[in-house]
Structure formats: structure tokens, C-alpha cells
Amino acid sequence: MTGSARVAVEDDARLAARWGLPMRVDAPDAPLVLRHEDERLVLAGDPRDYGNPLAVDFAAGRAAHRRRFGGGRGQLIARACGLGKGVTPSVVDATAGLGRDAFVLASLGAEVLLVERVAAIAALLEDGLARAAVDPDAAEIAARMRLVHGDAGHDLARRVAESGIAPQVIHLDPMFPHRAKSALVKKEMRLFRELAGDDADAPRLLEAALDVATHRVVVKRPRKAPPIDGPAPRHVLEGKTSRYDLYVHRSLTSS
Ligand SMILES: C[S@@+](CC[C@H](N)C(=O)[O-])C[C@H]1O[C@@H](n2cnc3c(N)ncnc32)[C@H](O)[C@@H]1O
Structure with missing residues (x-):
């Protein structure tokens, strides 16, 4: 259940074929365009509607800052995923998005498999990783x-089996349908939301994750949001604006 915004590719037929997207000349009405700009891939729409273009930049900006100053293994995400003293599980981030959470976990030493279903977002991620x-x-x-x-x-x-990365922990951060004040939602966020949709099928994803994870599934939610429909979480970790619901099969210290 992805969003409705259509994406076309500018001037790169190979990229269009790689991601199964139309070329701009064949889809002139598509509101969003993937294009190369300043040696990176960006996703852009009319700036009045969508603000600045989106790109994945792991080496610069917020990602780098958070890696340097983000609080290491004391961060909520690290505690939720069970990264502790001498314990570094491998993680499947099954809702990769722009890869920020995955990058934090990888910067703390975890091997991370990122799964993303929206082609244009996966294209940005692939470019950022390259x-x-x-x-x-x-x-x-x-x-x-x-x-x-x-x-x-x-x-x-x-x-997961094909990736060779063990699914010790599966991390989920599905979109959450946001409440009122949508006019205040940042334009870049609007772009992302129109692409990704509202992930209303999150219960099915949780079920799949619970089947596959060997040790735990962790779900990031806005602090006041209800848990995803399905089994009740075993533990909850509260942060300032978000929380993690933990579904535990096995202790991460056990082998
Ligand atoms: C809120 S964003 C995740 C942001 C991410 N945690 C980050 O740090 O950038 C949710 C993403 O999960 C993706 N997604 C949702 N359900 C999915 C599924 N079943 N399989 C793969 N990707 C999914 C959406 O397309 C969207 O890109």
C-alpha cells in the first residue's frame, strides 16, 4: 500500500529501466522527478508543493552529525535493538525509508539489511550507499x-536468506497516519508521504517480521500512537517523541 505520487526519470534510461519507472518524456504529468544533480540522485517536485529535493547523504549533514554526537549505544534505537556491551545483533530494517535509522545501527557496528518497497526511495538509498x-x-x-x-x-x-544477514532483530518504522495540522507538515515530509503512503498494511508486516526474526522485533511509533494491530508488545521503551514496542522471542545474550 504505497502512496499515489507518480515518479518519472529525467535523462537516464538505464536508471528508469533499473527501477521500472517511466522516462519524463513519456510521463510529462508525473509530479515527481528523479534526476542527477551535483553528482547525486535527487527526487524533486515543484518546490512550492514539495520544498527541497530529497536525497540520501550518509556522509554529510544530519546522518554524520548523529553518528558523531548521537549518544552511541545509549540511544533509544540502540537500546530497542539490543545493542549492548559486547552484544551487536544483526538487524533487518524492513522499512528502510531514507536509511537514517539503518545508518545509525550500522555506525554502531551492526550489519543491517535494508528493505524498501517504493522504487524511487530505494533508488535514492542505492545512490546514497554507493x-x-x-x-x-x-x-x-x-x-x-x-x-x-x-x-x-x-x-x-x-x-533475508538470500542476503546472508541473520534476522536476529527486525526493525520496523512504518508511516503513521498523521493527525491534523497537515499544513504544518514539512514540505519534504509531504513528498515522502505521498510516495510511501500511510503503510496501512503494517499489521501484515508485523506478522511477517514476527515469523522471521530469531530474537526480537522492534517497532518505532509516535509516543502516543497505539501499537500496531496484532499481538501485544512485551516491553515498551519511551522516548521524548517516539517509543519502541518490543516483541521478544529470545534473549540476545543467548546464542
Ligand atoms: C517512516 S519511513 C521509515 C524511515 C526510516 N526509519 C528512516 O530512518 O529513514 C517508512 C518506510 O517504510 C517503507 N515500507 C513500509 N512498509 C514496507 C514494507 N512492507 N516493505 C518494505 N518497505 C516498506 C515505506 O515505503 C517507507 O519508505
Whole structure:
């Protein structure tokens, strides 16, 4: 259940074929365009509606800042995923998005498989990972990250097995239908939301994750949101604006 915004590719037929997207000349009405700009891939729409273009930049900006100053293994996400003293599980981030959470986990030493179902978002991620792989500040981290394009609610076991990354922890951060004040939602967020949709099929994804994870499934939610429909979480970790619901099969210290 992805969003409705259509995306076309500008001037790169190989990229269009790679992601099954139309070329701009064949889809002149598509409101969003994937194009190369300043040696990176960006996704852009009319700035009055969508603000600045989106790109994935692991070596610069917020991602790098959070890696340096983000609080290491004390961060909520690290505690939720069970990264502790001497324990570094491998993680499947089955809702990869722009890869920010995955990058934090990889920067703390975890091997991370990223699964993303929206082609245009996966294209941005692939581009960001390729640039990170040749950046002296990010290459070591990017080497722990692998991307798969597909719906994690289907065939998750096969996708994970093919990746060679053990699904000790599965991390989910589905979109949450936001409440009022949509006019205040940042324009870039609007772009992302129109692409990704509202992930109303999150219960199916949780079910698939619970089947495949060997140790735990962790679900990021807005602090006041209800848990995803399905089994009740075993533990809850509260942060300032978000929380993690934890579904635990096995302790991560056990082998
Ligand atoms: C809120 S965003 C995740 C943001 C991400 N945690 C980050 O740090 O950038 C949710 C993403 O999950 C993707 N998604 C949702 N359900 C999915 C599924 N079943 N399989 C693969 N991707 C999915 C959406 O397309 C969207 O890109």
C-alpha cells in the first residue's frame, strides 16, 4: 500500500529501466522527478508543493552529525535493538525509508539489511550507499549495509536468506497516519508521504517480521500512537517523541 505520487526519470534510461519507472518524456504529468544533480540522485517536485529535493547523504549533514554526537549505544534505537556491551545483533530494517535509522545501527557496528518497497526511495538509498562506499568517513559503515528492493510483508524469509544477514532483530518504522495540522507538515515530509503512503498494511508486516526474526522485533511509533494491530508488545521503551514496542522471542545474550 504505497502512496499515489507518480515518479518519472529525467535523462537516464538505464536508471528508469533499473527501477521500472517511466522516462519524463513519456510521463510529462508525473509530479515527481528523479534526476542527477551535483553528482547525486535527487527526487524533486515543484518546490512550492514539495520544498527541497530529497536525497540520501550518509556522509554529510544530519546522518554524520548523529553518528558523531548521537549518544552511541545509549540511544533509544540502540537500546530497542539490543545493542549492548559486547552484544551487536544483526538487524533487518524492513522499512528502510531514507536509511537514517539503518545508518545509525550500522555506525554502531551492526550489519543491517535494508528493505524498501517504493522504487524511487530505494533508488535514492542505492545512490546514497554507493556514494558512502567511496567516502573515507562513511565507507566502513556502508560496508555493513545491504539494500533489497521489495515488500517485506511478502517473502521476507527468502529475501533475508538470500542476503546472508541473520534476522536476529527486525526493525520496523512504518508511516503513521498523521493527525491534523497537515499544513504544518514539512514540505519534504509531504513528498515522502505521498510516495510511501500511510503503510496501512503494517499489521501484515508485523506478522511477517514476527515469523522471521530469531530474537526480537522492534517497532518505532509516535509516543502516543497505539501499537500496531496484532499481538501485544512485551516491553515498551519511551522516548521524548517516539517509543519502541518490543516483541521478544529470545534473549540476545543467548546464542
Ligand atoms: C517512516 S519511513 C521509515 C524511515 C526510516 N526509519 C528512516 O530512518 O529513514 C517508512 C518506510 O517504510 C517503507 N515500507 C513500509 N512498509 C514496507 C514494507 N512492507 N516493505 C518494505 N518497505 C516498506 C515505506 O515505503 C517507507 O519508505
